[in-house]
Amino acid sequence: MNEKKPPPEEPGKKPGPNRRDFLRRGLTVGAGLTFAGTGGARGEQLGIPEWSHELGSGVTTPAYGVPSMYEKNVVRKWLPWFQVARESSVGFAPLQHLSGSITPNGLFFERHHAGVPGIDPDRHRLVLHGMVDRPLVFTVEDIKRFPSVSVVHFIECAGNTAMEWQSAQANSVQFSHGMVSSCEWTGVALKILLDEAGLRTQARWMLVESADSAAYARSIPLEKALDDAIIVYAQNGESLRPEQGYPLRLVLPGWEGSTNIKWLRRIEIGDRPWNTREETARYADLLEDGVSRQFTFIQEAKSVITSPCPEAPLTARGKHIINGLAWSGEGRIAGVDVSFDGGRSWRESNLHGPVIPKALTRFSLPWAWNGQEALLQSRARDETGYVQPTIGQLREARGVNSIYHNNMIMTWHVKPDGAVQNVQVD
Numbered sequence: 001m002n003e004k005k006p007p008p009e010e011p012g013k014k015p016g017p018n019r020r021d022f023l024r025r026g027l028t029v030g031a032g033l034t035f036a037g038t039g040g041a042r043g044e045q046l047g048i049p050e051w052s053h054e055l056g057s058g059v060t061t062p063a064y065g066v067p068s069m070y071e072k073n074v075v076r077k078w079l080p081w082f083q084v085a086r087e088s089s090v091g092f093a094p095l096q097h098l099s100g101s102i103t104p105n106g107l108f109f110e111r112h113h114a115g116v117p118g119i120d121p122d123r124h125r126l127v128l129h130g131m132v133d134r135p136l137v138f139t140v141e142d143i144k145r146f147p148s149v150s151v152v153h154f155i156e157c158a159g160n161t162a163m164e165w166q167s168a169q170a171n172s173v174q175f176s177h178g179m180v181s182s183c184e185w186t187g188v189a190l191k192i193l194l195d196e197a198g199l200r201t202q203a204r205w206m207l208v209e210s211a212d213s214a215a216y217a218r219s220i221p222l223e224k225a226l227d228d229a230i231i232v233y234a235q236n237g238e239s240l241r242p243e244q245g246y247p248l249r250l251v252l253p254g255w256e257g258s259t260n261i262k263w264l265r266r267i268e269i270g271d272r273p274w275n276t277r278e279e280t281a282r283y284a285d286l287l288e289d290g291v292s293r294q295f296t297f298i299q300e301a302k303s304v305i306t307s308p309c310p311e312a313p314l315t316a317r318g319k320h321i322i323n324g325l326a327w328s329g330e331g332r333i334a335g336v337d338v339s340f341d342g343g344r345s346w347r348e349s350n351l352h353g354p355v356i357p358k359a360l361t362r363f364s365l366p367w368a369w370n371g372q373e374a375l376l377q378s379r380a381r382d383e384t385g386y387v388q389p390t391i392g393q394l395r396e397a398r399g400v401n402s403i404y405h406n407n408m409i410m411t412w413h414v415k416p417d418g419a420v421q422n423v424q425v426d
C-alpha cells in the first residue's frame with residue numbers, strides 16, 4: 001500500500017517551458033532582495049530555499065498524514081509529578097498553539113483512570129437494560145445504522161484550573177487550562193436508543209459504565225439523557241481516537257468531563273443515583289463548612305487568553321491581537337470582555353462566529369503594546385446572563401478546599417520585556 005509510486009502525469013496541468021522560465025527568472029530576482037523583519041531592526045538575506053528547486057516527496061507518506069516536521073513542539077504535555085501512572089493520567093492540550101475553535105484529534109486533552117484500553121470494535125457491545133420494556137444489546141455497527149447527528153461541543157475536565165484555587169501556580173496556559181478541547185462529534189441521540197428500549201414510568205436516572213479495567217461509571221439524571229446526550233463514534237470526521245473512547249463514547253454537552261464516559265459498554269436505567277466510586281470519592285466539591293456538593297454537573301462560563309500567555313510572550317512592540325477561548329456549559333457565549341488593568345476597566349472583544357452553544361468560541365481584540373506593563377484578563381458572559389467570577393468571588397462561595405469547577409478570571413501579568421506571568425488579582 002505504501003510503496004512510493006510516482007503519481008500519473010496530468011498532461012493538462014503540466015507547466016509549459018515559458019511558465020518555467022518565468023518562475024526561474026522571478027526567483028532569481030527575488031533571491032537578491034533584502035527583507036526588513038517585523039521589528040524593522042534587522043535585515044535578512046533570503047536565498048532560494050532548497051524546497052524551491054527540489055522535487056517534493058510525491059503522495060504523502062506515511063499514508064495517514066502528520067503535521068510538518070517544524071511543528072514538533074505542538075504536542076500534548078503532562079506534569080511529571082501529576083497523575084502520569086497507568087492508573088491515572090492527564091495529557092494537557094497545547095491551547096497556546098491552537099487556532100480557531102476545533103481541537104485537532106491528536107491534540108485533544110486526555111484523562112484516563114485506568115489507561116487506554118485497546119478495544120476491538122467487532123467484539124464490543126453496548127448493553128441497555130434496567131427499568132426498560134425491552135433490554136437491548138447493540139454492536140457498533142447497529143449504532144451506526146441509526147440516524148446520526150454531528151455537533152460541535154467542548155469537553156472540559158472538572159479539574160481544569162484546579163491548581164489555581166489557593167494561589168497562582170501553573171506558569172503555563174497549557175497546564176492551567178489545557179484540560180478543555182472541542183470537536184465535531186458524530187453519533188446517535190441517546191433518546192433514540194431509550195425510545196427503542198421503552199422507559200418505564202419510574203425511570204429517573206441512568207448508570208453509564210465503561211469497558212476499561214476500572215469499569216469507570218457515573219450516574220446521570222434521565223432529563224439530560226433525553227435532552228442532548230449523544231452516543232458518539234466519530235470526532236472531527238474520523239472514528240474516535242482510542243484515547244477519546246474508541247469505539248463508543250457518551251457525550252453530555254456542557255457537563256463535566258468525567259460524565260462523558262469513554263469506551264461505553266453499559267447503560268442501566270433506574271430510579272436513583274448509584275453513588276459510584278467516581279461520585280463519592282472523586283467528583284464532589286467540599287465546601288468550607290464541611291458540606292460536599294455532589295452532582296455539580298455543569299461547566300459554567302469560563303475563558304482564558306491564549307495569546308499572549310506565559311508560553312507565548314510578546315517579542316516586539318507595536319500591533320498585536322489578543323486572543324483566547326471562551327465556553328459555557330449553559331449555552332452560547334454572549335460576549336467576552338478584556339481588561340488591561342486587572343479588572344478595573346473592560347473592553348468588549350470580537351467573537352469569531354459561528355458562536356455554537358456549549359462549544360469553544362474564539363475571541364480577539366487588537367492591542368498596541370509599547371512596552372507598558374499590563375494585567376490582562378478575560379471575562380466571559382453567556383446567554384443566561386451568567387458572568388465568569390473572580391477568584392475572590394469563587395473563594396467566598398466555595399472556600400479553598402475545592403478541587404473542581406474553578407472557572408475564575410485568569411490574570412496574565414505582561415512585563416516591560418514582554419514576558420507573561422500567571423498572577424492572581426482578586
Ligand SMILES: Nc1nc2c(c(=O)[nH]1)N[C@H]1C(S)=C(S)[C@@H](COP(=O)(O)O)O[C@H]1N2
Pocket residue numbers: 108109110111112113114155156157158210211212216243244245256257258259260261262263
Ligand atoms: N471510561 C472512562 N471514561 C472517562 C474517563 C476515564 O478515565 N475512563 N475519564 C473521564 C474524565 S475525568 C474526563 S475529564 C474525560 C476526558 O476525556 P478525554 O480523555 O477524551 O479528553 O473523560 C471522562 N471519561
Ligand SMILES: [Mo]
Pocket residue numbers: 111156157158159257258
Ligand atoms: Mo475529569
